[in-house]
Amino acid sequence: xxxxxxxxxxxxxxxxxxxxxxxxxxxxxxxxxxxxxxxxxxxxxxxxxxxxxxxxxxxxxxxxxxxxxxxxxxxxxxxxxxxxxxxxxxxxxxxxxxxxxxxxxxxxxxxxxxxxxxxxxxxxxxxxxxxxxxxxxxxxxxxxxxxxxxxxxxxxxxxxxxxxxxxxxxxxxxxxxxxxxxxxxxxxxxxxxxxxxxxxxxxxxxxxxxxxxxxxxxxxxxxxxxxxxxxxxxxxxxxxxxxxxxxxxxxxxxxxxxxxxxxx
Amino acid sequence: xxxxxxxxxxxxxxxxxxxxxxxxxxxxxxxxxxxxxxxxxxxxxxxxxxxxxxxxxxxxxxxxxxxxxxxxxxxxxxxxxxxxxxxxxxxxxxxxxxxxxxxxxxxxxxxxxxxxxxxxxxxxxxxxxxxxxxxxxxxxxxxxxxxxxxxxxxxxxxxxxxxxxxxxxxxxxxxxxxxxxxxxxxxxxxxxxxxxxxxxxxxxxxxxxxxxxxxxxxxxxxxxxxxxxxxxxxxxxxxxxxxxxxxxxxxxxxxxxxxxxxxxxxxxxxxxxxxxxxxxxxxxxxxxxxxxxxxxxxxxx
Numbered sequence: 001x002x003x004x005x006x007x008x009x010x011x012x013x014x015x016x017x018x019x020x021x022x023x024x025x026x027x028x029x030x031x032x033x034x035x036x037x038x039x040x041x042x043x044x045x046x047x048x049x050x051x052x053x054x055x056x057x058x059x060x061x062x063x064x065x066x067x068x069x070x071x072x073x074x075x076x077x078x079x080x081x082x083x084x085x086x087x088x089x090x091x092x093x094x095x096x097x098x099x100x101x102x103x104x105x106x107x108x109x110x111x112x113x114x115x116x117x118x119x120x121x122x123x124x125x126x127x128x129x130x131x132x133x134x135x136x137x138x139x140x141x142x143x144x145x146x147x148x149x150x151x152x153x154x155x156x157x158x159x160x161x162x163x164x165x166x167x168x169x170x171x172x173x174x175x176x177x178x179x180x181x182x183x184x185x186x187x188x189x190x191x192x193x194x195x196x197x198x199x200x201x202x203x204x205x206x207x208x209x210x211x212x213x214x215x216x217x218x219x220x221x222x223x224x225x226x227x228x229x230x231x232x233x234x235x236x237x238x239x240x241x242x243x244x245x246x247x248x249x250x251x252x253x254x255x256x257x258x259x260x261x262x263x264x
Numbered sequence: 265x266x267x268x269x270x271x272x273x274x275x276x277x278x279x280x281x282x283x284x285x286x287x288x289x290x291x292x293x294x295x296x297x298x299x300x301x302x303x304x305x306x307x308x309x310x311x312x313x314x315x316x317x318x319x320x321x322x323x324x325x326x327x328x329x330x331x332x333x334x335x336x337x338x339x340x341x342x343x344x345x346x347x348x349x350x351x352x353x354x355x356x357x358x359x360x361x362x363x364x365x366x367x368x369x370x371x372x373x374x375x376x377x378x379x380x381x382x383x384x385x386x387x388x389x390x391x392x393x394x395x396x397x398x399x400x401x402x403x404x405x406x407x408x409x410x411x412x413x414x415x416x417x418x419x420x421x422x423x424x425x426x427x428x429x430x431x432x433x434x435x436x437x438x439x440x441x442x443x444x445x446x447x448x449x450x451x452x453x454x455x456x457x458x459x460x461x462x463x464x465x466x467x468x469x470x471x472x473x474x475x476x477x478x479x480x481x482x483x484x485x486x487x488x489x490x491x492x493x494x495x496x497x498x499x500x501x502x503x504x505x506x507x508x509x510x511x512x513x514x515x516x517x518x519x520x521x522x523x524x525x526x527x528x529x530x531x532x533x534x535x536x537x538x539x540x541x542x543x544x545x546x547x548x549x550x551x552x553x554x555x556x557x558x559x560x561x562x563x564x565x
Contacts, residue, residue: 075297128365146375
């Protein structure tokens with residue numbers, strides 16, 4: 001039966017399906033750089049339940065709902081994806097009205113702190129002599145400031161990445177916490193709602209805005225999460241398992257979004 | 265009616281086009297990460313020994329900026345990202361030179377970057393954004409100023425004008441009079457052109473003016489000061505509608521740059537520069553080095 005829970009799936013597939021359920025039909029999304037799992041999530045949402053979505057694809061805007069199988073791409077700029085284009089994505093124009101092109105997005109980081117701030121600038125105390133120069137914020141500062149809501153996605157869950165306080169903040173999540181963390185600056189967007197890692201799913205406690213464990217991925221223990229987190233997480237008394245994919249979602253993911261099995 | 269007056273034709277060699285670029289100038293380089301960079305012009309700048317350049321990379325930039333840094337041409341970088349996706353998450357020379365204070369990085373994100381270009385294009389001292397309020401940007405980049413707006417009292421970030429002396433842009437087609445057409449969206453290149461004092465365009469193919477007049481909607485901008493014909497001119501990066509990234513070549517570069525920056529071994533990078541930048545006198549000589557078999561293997565289909 002298509003809506004039966006699936007039994008055999010990888011952690012990346014679990015994450016992609018979970019994230020795809022966060023995206024609603026009719027939303028406009030971007031498929032970002034170096035984020036294979038969020039990319040799969042956006043495209044799965046589109047093909048599974050989003051006939052009215054539009055996606056940014058190969059620097060074009062398009063609707064891929066009726067495309068039987070999406071060809072894999074290695075680079076954001078792979079022009080072969082443009083054959084589906086309905087319009088072109090002129091970069092500076094997107095920033096003229098960013099909320100018109102992006103309803104939500106996924107951000108990573110060299111560091112993410114307990115209030116969901118992200119650091120893509122670098123690691124070190126002294127900006128002029130960084131220990132580790134990062135890639136740069138790309139568009140994450142503007143997106144995290146303006147967009148309705150966003151999600152943090154990390155490829156690694158360890159103490160180096162999940163820190164008490166980012167050395168530098170390039171994307172403002174919940175600042176130093178508190179219910180007015182964003183409103184006191186007049187930030188336009190809604191802020192980060194969830195943080196997803198290979199170990200589980202985390203949200204932000206409404207009053208303090210501190211990161212809180214929400215779901216455990218199957219096979220992961222609370223001890224493992226605490227040991228690999230560089231700050232004190234809020235741990236609720238009962239933690240459910242991350243909801244599994246359905247057979248239908250997994251089928252669409254494996255046959256149409258990720259035919260080469262990169263997520264497996 | 266004078267028969268002496270003639271519309272000026274602007275197609276020149278890469279050497280002649282780059283003559284106007286002097287040490288210490290601010291240049292912008294168009295494209296996006298692993299696509300659409302004017303590499304014939306970039307290599308020419310290195311051959312000319314240009315120094316102390318402020319390089320406005322694209323939003324977002326790739327290893328073309330990294331190569332200029334490694335070749336010793338750059339004093340300051342303005343770019344929201346310098347890397348090559350999975351091939352190099354951060355440009356190796358960008359990383360090392362920034363960590364050691366050998367280049368200045370003018371930290372910004374894409375939205376702030378375009379605000380700065382817009383200010384330059386409109387001849388204004390700055391453009392405001394909301395992006396950056398509450399973050400580390402104004403602390404680490406003192407040119408970005410937090411202020412209260414005079415209309416509604418909101419806390420905003422003022423991004424000062426980012427102005428290229430010369431914009432270097434890669435495009436698919438140009439005609440003899442400086443009309444430029446992209447295959448695809450052209451990334452943020454129009455914003456570079458609007459902000460710059462002067463624009464040099466490097467194209468895959470020169471097309472006759474009649475072709476431009478058939479589809480003027482496709483003209484992304486007019487007014488390039490010089491047009492350089494350089495087939496496969498974005499190599500090793502991609503050219504929409506023409507060819508894909510040359511992954512082995514980019515890996516060769518990354519390996520050479522990493523050997524120097526991580527292991528202090530300059531041999532591979534010296535060899536890379538000799539083989540691909542200083543050895544070939546012109547872009548067509550460079551194409552001879554890469555070879556027809558490799559070039560044609562990069563076609564999209």
